Amino acid sequence: MKFSFAWLKHYLDTDLSPQEIGEALVNLGLEVESLNDQGLLLAPFKVGYITETEPHPNADRLQICHVDLGKGNLSKVVCGAPNARPGIWVVYAPLGSLIPSTKQVLKSSEIRGVLSEGMLCSQKELGLADESNGIMELSGHFTAGASFKDVIHFGEILFDLKITPNRPDCFGVFGIARDLSAKQLGTLKTPTVPKIQGSFQSPLSVSLDPEVIARNACPQFMGCYIRGVKNCESPPWLKSFLTAAGLKPISALVDITNYLSLGFSRPLHVFDAHKISDLTVRFAKVSETFEGLNGTTYSLDPSILIISDSYGVQSIAGIMGAMSSGCTLETQDVFLECALFDPILIGKTGQKLMIQSDARQRFERGVDPLSVSFGLQTGLRLILDICGGTPSHILDLSPKAYLPRHASLTYDHFFQKTGVDVSPQESKDTLCRLGFTPTQETSETLTLEIPSWRPDVKKEEDLIEEILRLKGFDSLPNLPLPPFSKALESDTLLTPFQEKQIFLKRLLAQRGLSECVTYALISEEEFSY
Known part of the structure; x- marks a missing residue:
């Protein structure tokens, strides 16, 4: 799990350095896989503007991009990205810069007979995302030749943690801050979200199928209809947090749900309300199909929990929404959903369909059962602040109350x-x-x-x-094992050889040796080799 130091400090008031925080996390049992100063890695990269492109004389799939780098500097870069075109702002890597994804220094080279004076970078090449399709396009207007690091305010220290499955609370940055605060390494800044009162009844209704209630597959479901939103580009602080985590900002509505998922381990989903009708949480029918937001079509079966309407399947519960009801920049009305699903059910569905998503990762490990109202109210507050709109009264379906342990x-x-x-x-x-x-x-x-x-x-x-x-x-005190005079009492059922074996193991352990127990799932020939 990746996040920036700035995101952590958004929830934790601390004077500790990133290195001290990293050591504390390890001592808390949260493995830190890496701690990188992304600002140093991105310092050489510049913001460029493609003024024109021309076909490569020796390759059909390549083109020569003329990149304005300011102060009269113009570079010609050979590029094969499908989205390279005139009129876009891009990230330019000059010769001699270290490419974060490959750890290789960019050298001058000819590509199919044409000299390329640098490189136009994708998010993956910059180390900002695990996958990317084409070069990175920057939204807005910039100064050609400006430092890319300064433009996106990304002189950040990045943490990459390996969270064990037994700590679902730490799949959110707030949960990590909470652990550090408990260790008295800072003061936790707990967000307070006043409850928002709607002004009309939701035009969309939600129902739980009786089988879903009987199997406790969806213990709680909350939703809110919001009229008159203006989907737009996310504010810089939100884009900065998501970019640091390796996610590409898409639009405010989508980014808000990603922010809550990564920030609080609280997945939500937002539907374009004009593309759906009354919703039902139920199990899929034989041979039902679903096209996900990733563009892949899946065949479903009755073991899979879904959210559907009269048009078809609109979401695989807790895993992924449908392409048909996704939000775009033209979206005007939305339905915000925040629910709780059976983690075992979500895990089995994800394995069956081979879908990996941030929502699945959190639901199958166990989302906080008391976070549904907080998640909906926080998401609603952010949508109203960034996108505007008028909310309906909250829909709340809670067939079973949470029982404290x-x-x-x-x-x-x-x-x-x-x-x-x-x-x-x-x-x-x-x-x-x-x-x-x-x-x-x-x-x-x-x-x-x-x-x-x-x-x-x-x-x-x-x-x-x-x-x-x-x-x-x-x-923990480092104490030797107590003296051991005899292996076992005489009335045990062990043979003399077994008693001697146990005695020798204990004797060697007293002298500081550790026993190595290896897997026995190989043949004797392989073992001897």
Whole structure:
């Protein structure tokens, strides 16, 4: 998961450097795969303007682009991108610059007999996206020859974290900031979103199929109809956050949903309201088909949860919306959906259809069950602020209420299981900073309500791990194993050879050696080789 230091500081008031934050994240159990100063990598790149193009004399699929770099500088660049054309602002890599995606220095070269004086870059080549189709086009008006880094305000430090499946809360930048705040490395800036009151009844209705309710496939569904929006280009702060995360800004309506998904691990979907009718959450029928926003058509079956209307399937629930109901710059009315879906169901559907999406990644790991209202209200507030419009009354379908979960900690057990001496008050304070709420306490035990965003916490050992995680795993004492005079009691069923084997393993472990247990799924011949 990629995000910028600026995005993290949007939720966390801290004086720590990016390097100190990176070390703290590792100590919290969040693996930092890389920490890059993207500003240094992008410093050599310039903003250019294609004034004209001409066909390549020796290649049908290549063309020669005349790029204005300001102050009378004009470069000729050989380019094969399908979207290269006169009248667009592009990112120009001068000779000698290091291309972030390949880590290679750009050298002067002839391409099919024509000298190319630099390179026009795609988002992928700049390290700003995993995939891209053609060269990067810049929206707006710029000064030819200006620094690309300064134009997009991207002198950023980028974090790339490998989030384990048991921490779905950290698939949002806010969740990572919350962990750092709990470790007392900064002050968490919790967003407050006042509830927006609609002024009319939604023209669209939503219903849950009885089978969906019976199987608890959609515990909650909220929606809002918004009239008179003006879809537009996203503001610079939003584009900067998404670009740093490797996403291409598309339009304000789409970018807002991506922002909430990556920022708060709260996927939403926005439909063009003029392209849909009354919605039903149900399971697909045999041989139903669906064309996704990625342009691929999928064959569905009754195991797949969908959102449909009289026109057909408008969304594979929790995974992807339909091409037919997607928003464009001409969209005027929208229906904003925020729901909760069964994570196992979403995971199986994603595997079956082989669809990878940010929404699926979060839903199949477990989205916070109490985030639906927050997600809808936050998305609605952003849409009204950026795109304008008038909202309807909120539609709220919640067939089953959320039931809080609890876990108990016996204070003496912490020392018994870790060897670390932590007072009952410190244990309680640590868990409270993590969002746990005490419900019952005695001199020996503490019972707490588990935060809704922590599905991985279930029992006492999990509470002990949380306390130790914030105190620091390096606080665990490095103690030798106790003396071991004999392997096992004489009344065991082990053979003398097995007893001797266990004794020798223990003896070697006492001397600091570690046992390597390898897979036995190979033949003896391969092993001996």
